[in-house]
Amino acid sequence: xxxxxxxxxxxxxxxxxxxxxxxxxxxxxxxxxxxxxxxxxxxxxxxxxxxxxxxxxxxx
Numbered sequence: 001x002x003x004x005x006x007x008x009x010x011x012x013x014x015x016x017x018x019x020x021x022x023x024x025x026x027x028x029x030x031x032x033x034x035x036x037x038x039x040x041x042x043x044x045x046x047x048x049x050x051x052x053x054x055x056x057x058x059x060x
Contacts, residue, residue: 009052016045 023038 005052009049012045012049012052016042016049019045
């Protein structure tokens with residue numbers, strides 16, 4: 001994994017964590033649609049993170 005791929009993978013993990021926390025905050029405040037979209041962002045970031053991890057395992 002090169003430096004840019006590592007940066008992208010770690011950024012995806014960070015975004016997933018932050019989006020998850022923001023989604024919980026939105027849900028608690030009854031901002032249902034915002035919580036939904038933040039959870040979509042979390043799921044997408046988690047998927048990208050897993051893709052990078054799978055690619056790295058494939059190279060090993």
